[in-house]
Amino acid sequence: MRLSMIVIFIFCVYVKARSVNSKNGVPKTPFDEKNKDHWRLQAQWTLRAKLSKPQNKNIAKNVILFLGDGMSITTLAATRVYLGRKYGLTGEEVKLSFESFPHTGLAKTYCVDHNVADSACSGTAYLSGVKANSQTVGLSAAVKRGDCEGQRNAAHSVTGLTDWAQKAGKATGIVTTTRVTHATPASAYAHSADRRWEADADLPKQGLRCDDIATQLVRGRVGSHIDVVFGGGRKNFLPKSEKDIKGQLGYRRDNKNLIREWLLTKESLGYKPTYIRNRKELYNLDVDRYNSVLGLFSHDHMPYHLEADDDDPTLSEMTQKAIEILSRNKNGYFLFVEGGRIDTAHHETKARKALDETAEFAKAVETALKLVNTEDTLVIVTSDHSHTMTYSGYSERGSDILGLVNNNKVNASDDLPYTTLSYANGPGYKPHQSFRRHNLMLDDMNSLNYTYPSLVPIPRETHGGEDVAVFAIGPWSHIFSGNYEQNYIPHAIAYAACIGSGLTMCEL
Numbered sequence: 001m002r003l004s005m006i007v008i009f010i011f012c013v014y015v016k017a018r019s020v021n022s023k024n025g026v027p028k029t030p031f032d033e034k035n036k037d038h039w040r041l042q043a044q045w046t047l048r049a050k051l052s053k054p055q056n057k058n059i060a061k062n063v064i065l066f067l068g069d070g071m072s073i074t075t076l077a078a079t080r081v082y083l084g085r086k087y088g089l090t091g092e093e094v095k096l097s098f099e100s101f102p103h104t105g106l107a108k109t110y111c112v113d114h115n116v117a118d119s120a121c122s123g124t125a126y127l128s129g130v131k132a133n134s135q136t137v138g139l140s141a142a143v144k145r146g147d148c149e150g151q152r153n154a155a156h157s158v159t160g161l162t163d164w165a166q167k168a169g170k171a172t173g174i175v176t177t178t179r180v181t182h183a184t185p186a187s188a189y190a191h192s193a194d195r196r197w198e199a200d201a202d203l204p205k206q207g208l209r210c211d212d213i214a215t216q217l218v219r220g221r222v223g224s225h226i227d228v229v230f231g232g233g234r235k236n237f238l239p240k241s242e243k244d245i246k247g248q249l250g251y252r253r254d255n256k257n258l259i260r261e262w263l264l265t266k267e268s269l270g271y272k273p274t275y276i277r278n279r280k281e282l283y284n285l286d287v288d289r290y291n292s293v294l295g296l297f298s299h300d301h302m303p304y305h306l307e308a309d310d311d312d313p314t315l316s317e318m319t320q321k322a323i324e325i326l327s328r329n330k331n332g333y334f335l336f337v338e339g340g341r342i343d344t345a346h347h348e349t350k351a352r353k354a355l356d357e358t359a360e361f362a363k364a365v366e367t368a369l370k371l372v373n374t375e376d377t378l379v380i381v382t383s384d385h386s387h388t389m390t391y392s393g394y395s396e397r398g399s400d401i402l403g404l405v406n407n408n409k410v411n412a413s414d415d416l417p418y419t420t421l422s423y424a425n426g427p428g429y430k431p432h433q434s435f436r437r438h439n440l441m442l443d444d445m446n447s448l449n450y451t452y453p454s455l456v457p458i459p460r461e462t463h464g465g466e467d468v469a470v471f472a473i474g475p476w477s478h479i480f481s482g483n484y485e486q487n488y489i490p491h492a493i494a495y496a497a498c499i500g501s502g503l504t505m506c507e508l
């Protein structure tokens with residue numbers, strides 16, 4: 001321990017001595033990378049830090065699972081440069097908050113029926129421990145998409161971390177930047193044969209007697225016991241005749257105001273509930289007075305961070321408040337936090353927004369780490385599936401990650417420039433002009449809505465099929481190393497936290 005502290009101290013002094021500030025806007029690395037001692041010292045420091053860390057075999061009283069939706073490994077590498085350049089550095093050498101976690105693994109993401117996962121089958125895997133069919137939430141693969149009968153058959157329902165944590169007397173919470181009924185958060189509490197059944201108006205007309213996802217959040221056995229729910233999607237909780245705080249009409253056909261019902265249900269269950277609608281109300285929330293909070297901060301998904309205004313809380317702000325509320329429970333808590341708009345930005349091939357959302361997600365993880373003690377809190381950061389974005393070319397260190405390869409000095413075989421980030425498919429396809437590739441020099445890549453080039457024209461870029469990274473810190477974080485199926489994750493969490501019906505550390 002003492003040795004590692006000395007090494008860290010020496011390293012810090014070294015970094016300080018070597019620091020070069022960025023001159024004339026040209027990014028610089030903070031180190032003298034031409035000096036071999038830089039690399040030796042940096043590697044030795046990493047080695048000593050690893051050797052000095054004993055395995056943490058405490059019980060995980062609290063668990064926070066962070067999920068970057070569509071946050072591929074390529075997205076992480078590109079976001080480092082995006083962030084680093086903001087600090088006047090080259091960027092490649094920067095670490096996102098969770099990239100310094102002591103243990104990492106790779107999770108295989110395919111669904112039972114499809115080779116590339118969607119957020120629903122994947123959510124079912126990493127929250128409930130069972131792989132499922134594409135587009136289905138909280139159900140085994142015995143249920144196909146749209147099979148309402150299958151949804152109603154209790155034999156096909158799968159329970160997961162939220163339920164297990166509640167049974168162990170822990171507080172539970174969900175934080176997301178999407179609608180709280182969207183596939184990813186829904187996987188934490190709902191069972192739905194189709195992820196699109198977010199409100200009753202989404203169900204097919206022929207009178208299917210299947211509960212929509214919003215209804216399950218308010219009335220479901222697990223949903224009704226969640227202590228904190230923060231995100232977007234007010235429309236799915238309001239009747240189509242009723243306006244929300246911003247004057248936008250609800251979407252429900254059954255005339256139910258589920259927000260009011262949520263408050264009444266919570267009161268009847270003995271909670272002290274409240275409902276909040278914007279950043280100010282979140283900021284002013286008295287966590288001594290309320291132990292159960294529904295925060296619906298937008299009509300639909302919450303806006304991208306680059307387009308948000310003062311009314312919109314950031315993911316970090318929501319995460320902080322959620323932890324403040326949940327940590328009052330003496331038995332601990334399970335919190336699920338989704339950075340949901342990385343994925344939607346990638347689907348639009350708007351790489352700038354995707355990287356910015358990833359940076360915001362990394363900030364939320366950093367916020368959480370400041371509030372918890374990793375001696376008794378397990379923090380996992382992962383993703384549900386990849387995307388088709390690639391990071392290519394041989395540009396100079398510190399080049400604009402959102403710009404052209406080699407600053408447009410060396411062109412492709414067709415003598416036209418190409419971008420460092422591009423997609424295999426999606427709406428960024430640029431039609432050829434008289435058999436020549438579109439000249440990207442004509443485009444405004446500084447626009448936050450610029451659609452990065454894709455090879456194949458389709459309206460929504462698709463997910464990718466390769467593995468996603470898993471980063472872990474805290475009790476039993478070492479059991480998240482290696483390469484495994486995605487549905488292993490909640491089993492390992494349950495082991496560390498002594499919840500669920502499988503093997504736990506408490507039985508040993």
Ligand SMILES: *[C@@H]1O[C@H](CO)[C@@H](O)[C@H](O)[C@H]1NC(C)=O
Pocket residue numbers: 447448449
């Ligand atoms: C980007 O697109 C969004 C949604 O399509 C739009 O609301 C916004 O005004 C656009 N922003 C810019 C700077 O073009």
Ligand SMILES: [Zn+2]
Pocket residue numbers: 070119343344347463
């Ligand atoms: Zn997606």
